[in-house]
Amino acid sequence: MKRPPRDIALSSRRINRRAAILGGLMGAGMLMLAGRMRQIQVDQTDQFRLLAEENRINIRLIPPVRGLIHDRNGTVLAGNEQNYRVVIVREDAGDVDLVLARLARLIDLPAEIVDRARREVFRHRPFVPVTIAERLDWEQVARIASNAPSLPGITPEVGLSRNYPLEEDFSHVIGYVGAVSERDLDAQEVPDPVLQLPGFQIGRIGVERQMEHALRGSAGTKRTEVNAVGRVMRELDRREGTPGRNVQLTVDHRLQNFIHARLAGESAAVIVMDVETGDLRAIASSPSYDPNLFARGISSADFRGLLDDPYRPLVDKSVQGVYPPGSTFKMVVALAALEAGLVVPEERVFCPGHMDVSGRRFHCWRRGGHGRLNMVSALSESCDVYFYDMAQRVGIERINAMSERLGLGVRHALPMSAVAAGLNPTREWKQARRGEPWQVGDTINAAIGQGFVLNSPLQLAVMTARLASGKAVVPRLVRAVGGVEEPVAEAPSLGLDARALAIVRQGMVECTNHQRGTAWSSRIVEASARMSGKTGTSQVFTITAAERAAGLRRQQDLPWNRRNHALFVAYAPIEAPRYAVAVVIEHGGGGSSAAAPVGRDVMLHALHGGMPPLSAYPEPQRNRIETQQRDLLGRMRPPQTDGRDRA
Amino acid sequence: MSYLEYAVQRVPAGLSKVLYVNWALVVLLAAVAGLGWLMLYSIAGGSLMPWAEPQMKRFAAGLVLMFAVAFVPIWFWRNVAGLAYGLSLVLLLGVEFFGSVGMGAQRWIDLGFIRLQPSELAKITLVMALAAYYDWLDIRRTSRPMWVLLALVLVLLPTFLVLRQPDLGTGILLLLGGGAVMFLAGVSWLYFAAVIAIGLGGMTLVLASRGTEWQILKDYQYRRIDSFLDPSIDPLGAGYHINQSKIALGSGGWSGRGFMQGTQSRLNFLPEKHTDFIFTSLAEEFGFVGGVSLLVLYGLILVFCIAAALKMKDRFAQLLTLGVAATFFLYFAVNMAMVMGLAPVVGVPLPLVSFGGSAMLVLMFGFGLVQSAHIHRPRGP
Structure with missing residues (x-):
């Protein structure tokens, strides 16, 4: 199609005019974007910097070591024993079922513990360590350690848990520790944040409860950098808490x-x-x-047995x-x-x-x-x-x-x-x-x-x-x-x-x-x-x-x-x-x-x-x-x- | 003047075409892509994988594509414009029936060697088709209702298919991109005034339809509108993106937190940090200076395109060049407005910077067309 030269000139003129308008609009749009950038990045930067820090930093509590309870001669009535437990990290384990099956064979874990651990593992995010079993003996820990290459993602860990070496003798006096309940948190106006740590135990009855304040101590803090899903990237600093005070009783x-x-x-x-x-x-x-039994979480059968005993062992006479x-x-x-x-x-x-x-x-x-x-x-x-x-x-x-x-x-x-x-x-x-x-x-x-x-x-x-x-x-x-x-x-x-x-x-x-x-x-x-x-x-x-x-x-x-x-x-x-x-x-x-x-x-x-x-x-x-x-x-x-x- | 009237002798031919390539534009494109690699490298925690290296390969492929397109005479592209447009419509229909579902929408067709996103392709083919259409159309008929309606159909066909996927971002880009070409071609102001009026009315209608039986948009789209208007209503849900994005931008400050020091992006607070939200990482690590620099680079690309277009005498070449420039502008403007909280979150990548194959290749194809128009314009003896 042949186009008359008059049209060509008209077309070019019109396009150039419109191109100038469009270019102007684009320029205005870009100025607006730059203005917005300035507003956020220069004028409001302090406010956003703070928010970014809050995002990034996670303050974690380090639970204090609970004070010991001694008798009048210094014998430990309530102590903290090293508790060997075995934890699994899903993302390191790869095939969780295979690894758990190997572990169960190695240290003879009952099937229900493995099942429960399996469910727990898949309920958490893949990098969260999940405890499979607690209170392992040294022999079991050694066996896990020597078989580490075939157990990816599984590590034995040591923590502290309350134990009462004299068992029945002082249960009514000292009482025991147990998990923190909702009511414990509600009872305090400003609950000690350490109470919200998973697995933290407080005195439930007896001296453990009445002297809770002295025995608990105060938590330290650890500031860590975390990412958006909460994974700890690195530790920034830590402040050690004060361990609980030891309590000596007059009993022999x-x-x-x-x-x-x-x-x-x-x-x-x-x-x-x-x-x-x-x-x-x-x-x-x-x-x-x-x-x-109570400190470790008593089974309902054991508890029922204690409740139904006509000699009422739970009652402090x-x-x-x-x-x-x-x-x-x-x-x-x-x-x-x-x-x-x-x-x-x-x-x-x-x-x-x-x-x-x-x-x-x-x-x-x-x-x-x-x-x-x-x-x-x-x-x-x-x-x-x-x-x-x-x-x-x-x-x-x-x-x-x-x-x-x-x-x-x-x-x-x-x-x-x-x-x-x-x-x-x-x-x-x-x-x-x-x-x-x-x-x-x-x-x-x-x-x-x-x-x-x-x-x-x-x-x-x-x-x-x-x-x-x-x-x-x-x-x-x-x-x-x-x-x-x-x-x-x-x-x-x-x-x-x-x-x-x-x-x-x-x-x-x-x-x-x-x-x-x-x-x-x-x-x-x-x-x-x-x-x-x-x-x-x-x-x-x-x-x-x-x-x-x-x-x-x-x-x-x-x-x-x-x-x-x-x-x-x-x-x-x-x-x-x-x-x-x-x-x-x-x-x-x-x-x-x-x-x-x-x-x-x-x-x-x-x-x-x-x-x-x-x-x-x-x-x-x-x-x-x-x-x-x-x-x-x-x-x-x-x-x-x-x-x-x-x- | 149409390509039929070109005095072929006055157009570069053979290897001499290399001399007439708009090298400044190539350098600018490479600079923007380089900035993109830097960011992808930083977001990956100082690693070429998994993003920077594939992106480099794609850009290399894009450059090859651009030169291949550039050395093909512009009149060839004019001839195949209708075909290309038709092909992209077919592909969009193909997505409708055979597409794979990703992120709640059907967007890709898996061709085996590449996962093609036909909606990206449609952005350029629509511009091509409209440019060819107005090149063909008698200039006096440009504003006749009948012929405006025909152009509108050309725009609305792919737009409708894209919105069905549903992909609001590309839909908006197609509509605005097509509108820009129509505007450039000289369609009367009155039509645009009318469309804007209808658009405002339509928006009211869309908002009013919410919760009724004839609800027009999907729920998640309404939620995006809500969280756009007030990101704080749902800081962990729909508003999460925009809140975290603004935090990243704002914490960048004047000169940024430094290369690889952006906590928001490195610690994964930013969603889609390597694709649609990559600008926030850039602004966090290089600050206002970095953000404006990218904006300037983009602006220079536009300037070179417009300058090239003004020298062209061919209606198709001019409309195509300006249309590509307008589409390019729409890409980055919508993306930046979105991450800065000026527009709702719609899926639009930052051109040449965001990690992704389709958009990169399609844009390079578009710039290939621009180069072709530039190379093959008649020059003085």
Whole structure:
């Protein structure tokens, strides 16, 4: 097609004109782009630089090493053991299934662990290390290391995890650690960020929980450069945290171990306390459980087993359990009566075996009655009728006041979980709780530690220590934190009349050292270790008149959970008291038959710092005791093994 | 003047054509590509693989293609323009039926030796076809409705097929590129005014249709519009790209964080850092200075194209050269506007810099056409 020259000129002119316009538009567009670049890169650069840094830097916490818990001699009760575990990194492993199968053959892993690890591996991003198995032994680690070339992506690692080398012995005192729950985080206004670290454990109960602050320490930080998917590219710097502080307790692990062996098969609690300083030498609740199970994550079968056990191993009977104190409460009533001047020690009260008060008959434990006795004999022979009389004279208010002075019905401050307050029942309490007015019978029941009165073994030990020393000693569990000794405050005097105290002590001395005393068979004959004590037997069920008429059944014939609780409190040596001991054996039958022998063995062990010589026991019992000691030594932890953790 | 009237003696022939190649344009193209290699090398953490080296090979292939196209007389290209356009339509239809799906869209045809992206090809063939069309058309009929409509059909056919893939970025580029050629050819202002008015109305309609049964765009496209308007509404989702991109740009500052020091790109915060978002890496590591330098290089390429076009007397050659330049401009302008948060995120690569074969080869083909027009223009005796 031929085009006229006029058209060509027109076309060229028009295109050139339009090209100029288009070029102008393009130039304007580019200026706009440059302007925008300037705006972002020059004017707002500071703001974006900051954002880029935030993107890039990831601050990671380094978990602090948890403080150790020692006994008074430095033996480790709660430690951190090296925990060998094996981890896999998916992207390094290549064929995950093949590698896992090889590993399972090599160190004998059960199929379910491999399956769980496999699922975990594929749930995480490919560079995240996933733990396959924990707590490997050295042999397994060595086998993995020597087969490393055929196990790509698999590395053995070492970390720290909590362990309790003495297993059952201190579970109720120390408690255990466990995973952090949502509630723990919610409970704090600003939760320690370390709590959010995966696998971080905090104290769940006991000293581990109560002393959490000291034990935990504070986390260090590590600044790392990460990429968009969170992979760590390099470490920029790190700031070490402070490890948790070590806590030293007042307990003695040898004594505690002996008590657990001695209490085997019983549902019982024993407290041993220093009468001067209040140091708790032993706090035992039997049966116990292995806290390592909880620290490692207990299986539901094991947990169910512990829950369903009728002897309730999970319950701490020593400071948390409360019991009617029975006749061990009679010292309180006696002191209240003497302090109030409502009785003179020599006054004799006739016991015909029962007492009738406002139409109700209250029985003495001895059906035939004790005849006429003074206060010392009434305590030593544990006459109920004598104290029925005293109770009516002093009234519940004075009893409660004395009870509190001796440390009963008071919550003692110990770093343990659920320390019980017990109960000193008052008129107001009964009205509020039961909706009934206080009756004279309630006072009479209280006089022999029955009815509404409830005390924990710890409180009974405190009472005994106060009776022995005459001072308001308070129990003490923590000896040192972070190497710094906790100060021992000199206990103030109780301000009790010295003669009154002497009378009550004499009653206790005769209880264990007089032929007519209820604990005569549990006396200590070693001159420097003679013991003064008081038995108690508290009913679990009210004995009805019909039962009494039909003749009381022997304790052994009753089903276990209907038998009486057996109690015993003691201090020794008589002349210069060192230790107070409280024993409660649930459904043990009787204080003198079940609790007092335990109390004596524990007291002798505490005084001798080990198994006592047979000469401390009365001659006729020595053969039996010898057999018992051999048996106990067989069940106790041998001394050489617990020395390995000595710090 | 049409190529039929060329005094063939006055047009370079044989090896002497080499002398008439627009070497300045070649140097500029190589400079931009070199900047691209530098960035691909840096993003790979100081390694030629996996991006810089293949990209170099592609550029080499592109150069060969460009020279091959350049040495073929421009009138040959005018003759095959309609054929090329038809072929790219067929390929687009082929994608519709046989294409492989990638990134939620059908874009490629696997020819065995190359994964061809016909939508890229269509950008150049459309320009060729329109240039040929207006070269053929009687100049007085340019603004007649009938003939405008025909040109519009030429533009809308490939645009429609591309939007169906769906590839919003290429669709916009085709529409604007075609519009630019029509504008250059001298179509009356009134049509453009009308189109702009209709466009604004259409945009309102698109936005209004959201959530109704006759919704026009896909959900992800609406989300891109949302995140364009306010990137902070979804910082980890649709707005992630643009937020991270702006952080990279802004942290570059005046002179950048230095070669291979860009944390945003090296640490993978930037998405598509080696393809559509490569400009952010450049701006992060070389700062405002680097960004403007690239812009200047692009501007110079445009200047040389326009200057060359102005000297041409042939209507087809002029329209083609300016059309290629306009398409090139649209590529980088849309891409930069997108990463700087001035336009919604649509998939448009940064020409000659982004990692990718189709766009590179197609652009080099386009510049080959420009060179051909430049070489084969009649010169004085």
